[in-house]
Amino acid sequence: MKSSLIEARKILKRLKFRDGFVVAVVRDFKTKEVLMVAVQNEEAVLKTLTTGMMHYWSRSRQKLWLKGEQSGHLQRVREVRVDCDGDALLFDVDQVGAACHEGYWSCFYRKLKNGELVTVLKRKFRPDEVYGRSGK
């Protein structure tokens, strides 16, 4: 799904950027599984809507981040929902490879059990083979 620049700007006006950010929740379009959560500034939302590929703001690297720019694990946008306050977006995407830089399909691969975090998903890839020693 792609928007024109005019459409994307119109949507931007409906959003509330808190301290410059909205929260992006990203799901697998087919299964609706939650893949990841990240933040977007205005530029990241604009880029996402106009290119149809997920872009975020990387707080650790302090820069715009095209998801998959290094790994090839791009996320193509299929559907977008906006919450009541306009400060959170729900994106349904076609995920290439896997969403998590740790090698899992979803970043939510750990479940809470008796005060421990238990891994409940299987790795799809080895991070060092995709990223080298660091990065997303």
Next chain:
Amino acid sequence: MKSSLIEARKILKRLKFRDGFVVAVVRDFKTKEVLMVAVQNEEAVLKTLTTGMMHYWSRSRQKLWLKGEQSGHLQRVREVRVDCDGDALLFDVDQVGAACHEGYWSCFYRKLKNGELVTVLKRKFRPDEVYGRSGK
């Protein structure tokens, strides 16, 4: 799902509170539909885990917020997942009433279409009948 205070404190240590907060994504336990997104400070996570009821930090009211304290639309925790960075939590809950203070089952009741936000869910209740004139 309830944790003991010792278990909850152990989990807290595994989380990364950015500017004091983690992001909480909340789903309907049965359908896995995303109901809402909010933030939690340490106290809100601790209260949620030890009581089994969703608590958030309200940025608008600058206070701890038991979801449903005014509306009765409580959220009972069934399962918790943690993301790779430890700065986002995914809660599956049993939702009483509806999640959104606008009267919808989910806060994500609007879909983006041609630069417009189109309402795609039906109202479950009239907000003024539940909240009076304001509040969540």
